[in-house]
Amino acid sequence: MRTMDRMTSLLRGMLVCALIVTTAVGAHAQRGGGATDRWGGWGGVVEPALRATLRPMDGAAIRGEIVSWTGEDVTIRDQGGAESLLRWDELDARQVYETTRRLIDTDNAGDWLRVGVLMLTLGEDGSGGFAERSFAVAARLDAATALVADAARRAHAAGGDPVKTLSATPESLNTAPDRSGANADEGPWPELSEAQRAVETARVRARAEAMVRGAGLALSQTDAGEFILFTDLDEKATKEAAAQLERMYRALVRTLELPAETRLFQGKAVVFLLTKRDEFVHLEREAFGVDPNGAIGMCHLRDADVFVVCHKAEDETAYMSTLIHETVHGFMYRYKSPAELPIWANEGLADYIAGFLLTNSLEPGRHWTQAKAFVRSGEDASDVLYQSYEDGTWPEKDSYAVSHMLVRHMLRRDARAMKQWIDDIKDGLDWRGSLRERFALTPNQLADDFAAAMTRESYYKR
Numbered sequence: 001m002r003t004m005d006r007m008t009s010l011l012r013g014m015l016v017c018a019l020i021v022t023t024a025v026g027a028h029a030q031r032g033g034g035a036t037d038r039w040g041g042w043g044g045v046v047e048p049a050l051r052a053t054l055r056p057m058d059g060a061a062i063r064g065e066i067v068s069w070t071g072e073d074v075t076i077r078d079q080g081g082a083e084s085l086l087r088w089d090e091l092d093a094r095q096v097y098e099t100t101r102r103l104i105d106t107d108n109a110g111d112w113l114r115v116g117v118l119m120l121t122l123g124e125d126g127s128g129g130f131a132e133r134s135f136a137v138a139a140r141l142d143a144a145t146a147l148v149a150d151a152a153r154r155a156h157a158a159g160g161d162p163v164k165t166l167s168a169t170p171e172s173l174n175t176a177p178d179r180s181g182a183n184a185d186e187g188p189w190p191e192l193s194e195a196q197r198a199v200e201t202a203r204v205r206a207r208a209e210a211m212v213r214g215a216g217l218a219l220s221q222t223d224a225g226e227f228i229l230f231t232d233l234d235e236k237a238t239k240e241a242a243a244q245l246e247r248m249y250r251a252l253v254r255t256l257e258l259p260a261e262t263r264l265f266q267g268k269a270v271v272f273l274l275t276k277r278d279e280f281v282h283l284e285r286e287a288f289g290v291d292p293n294g295a296i297g298m299c300h301l302r303d304a305d306v307f308v309v310c311h312k313a314e315d316e317t318a319y320m321s322t323l324i325h326e327t328v329h330g331f332m333y334r335y336k337s338p339a340e341l342p343i344w345a346n347e348g349l350a351d352y353i354a355g356f357l358l359t360n361s362l363e364p365g366r367h368w369t370q371a372k373a374f375v376r377s378g379e380d381a382s383d384v385l386y387q388s389y390e391d392g393t394w395p396e397k398d399s400y401a402v403s404h405m406l407v408r409h410m411l412r413r414d415a416r417a418m419k420q421w422i423d424d425i426k427d428g429l430d431w432r433g434s435l436r437e438r439f440a441l442t443p444n445q446l447a448d449d450f451a452a453a454m455t456r457e458s459y460y461k462r
């Protein structure tokens with residue numbers, strides 16, 4: 001331990017030396033670097049300049065005016081007119097917090113979110129610390145920022161870079177399934193014999209192998225129950241993914257009261273798991289013609305087949321949650337018929353199952369908090385019930401959270417009725433008519449019932 005301590009202090013000493021390069025630079029010289037873009041163009045020239053005294057941890061205090069700043073540094077002009085560029089990590093956490101507070105637009109949730117992330121990069125992660133204070137203000141201004149704050153906390157805890165989470169928009173972490181190749185005939189899926197399933201498994205395997213070849217990738221292949229995995233993950237991570245997929249399959253089989261031996265897929269479903277971001281994006285483009293933007297996982301429905309592609313990102317929980325979420329879409333496509341649940345139910349169910357299986361996931365609790373704030377502010381959940389992908393109304397910032405909690409509410413109210421409601425839709429009935437039949441509620445009454453339940457519930461429990 002001793003040696004370690006000495007090592008650490010030696011390293012810290014070297015680091016501090018490297019950082020005290022307080023050169024006089026113009027406000028323009030520090031802009032335009034890739035480092036600045038990581039913060040989404042945060043900061044800028046301060047007009048009028050802000051009077052301040054900055055005290056670097058190692059060096060003399062500089063009294064003067066702050067003339068510009070970014071997510072990485074701050075430029076102060078001293079009384080003699082000389083400008084110094086200080087990296088934020090040359091100042092102690094309190095000074096950084098107090099200074100950025102004066103520089104940002106304090107009504108802007110995104111600004112507070114960035115202050116929180118900056119405080120994380122400075123090692124401020126304890127409860128009640130500056131990072132948490134900033135995230136709390138951001139969440140009060142816009143509950144949706146909590147999603148990014150969570151991702152940032154997790155990235156930081158895992159030794160990753162929390163700044164990266166700023167470029168992933170909340171919506172991009174979850175995506176609706178790509179139905180561009182889905183079966184348009186909404187009649188029931190045919191029941192396959194054992195022999196037919198073997199033939200179909202060989203066919204879908206060859207189809208996936210051709211995709212991998214076409215994208216010029218080298219992936220190993222693993223059979224895991226109802227799934228075929230194509231991956232560059234190591235053996236342990238592959239087994240972990242296979243086990244989670246198996247648990248997801250069983251959880252849905254139970255929820256839908258199906259016989260344990262139910263075989264849903266046309267042979268098997270294919271799951272691609274990639275560790276490299278560029279290869280994930282490349283496979284998406286080459287095999288499916290889709291640009292995943294910020295998403296880390298996608299579900300593609302092609303004829304009778306299901307393909308899930310996931311990038312194993314730094315954030316382990318987000319990756320696993322996305323893998324489950326996307327695969328639930330594939331399962332629901334293959335359940336009874338291709339008929340679609342309304343988008344809020346489809347997305348809410350995928351989030352519910354992912355949160356149910358990943359007991360360490362913070363998402364259910366965060367969605368609960370967000371939905372509670374939504375209800376409390378007098379917003380109407382029936383708006384979410386009528387959002388659609390086709391007319392561009394899905395998603396709004398609260399859509400995923402409210403949908404997740406709506407599905408949870410319906411399952412808690414009457415799990416049997418929920419199963420029957422899903423079955424009715426899969427049999428081609430209208431969801432509103434079946435809602436009246438199974439839950440004795442109109443969509444507006446469901447929204448009111450949900451709001452009343454959320455109002456009664458004073459804290460979240462799983």
Ligand SMILES: [Zn+2]
Nearest residue numbers: 175176177347
């Ligand atoms: Zn989805």
